Amino acid sequence: MTQSAKMNDECCTHCCDQQQIEVTYDDLPLHCPTDEMSLWNGHPKVFLPIEATGKAKCPYCGTEYVLKDWDPNHISH
Numbered sequence: 001m002t003q004s005a006k007m008n009d010e011c012c013t014h015c016c017d018q019q020q021i022e023v024t025y026d027d028l029p030l031h032c033p034t035d036e037m038s039l040w041n042g043h044p045k046v047f048l049p050i051e052a053t054g055k056a057k058c059p060y061c062g063t064e065y066v067l068k069d070w071d072p073n074h075i076s077h
Contacts, residue, residue, distance in 0.1 A: 022068040023050070030065060032058040 023030055030050050033042045043060035050056040054070030057063070 019062075020064045020066060022066050024067070024069050025074065030056060032061065032063055032065070 021034070027034075028051070030048045031045050032048060033039055033045065039045075043058075046058060046060060048056035048058060048065060050065055050067050051074070054067040054072075056065045058065075
């Protein structure tokens, strides 16, 4: 494992220690880390498109997000 990969693994276990998080439309726009997560040692904030499929995965830490009230016919405002 490279030093940068090791640092990413160590960083993300602190900020994104949940493997799956349920969110609702009220939580959108979705980003990781979320506002509830510790940011001081985490990865950069990345916005995740979840509206089309009801699922998204963070490319940095691998945390999976599920839109629990997902409706494929939902119209965004």
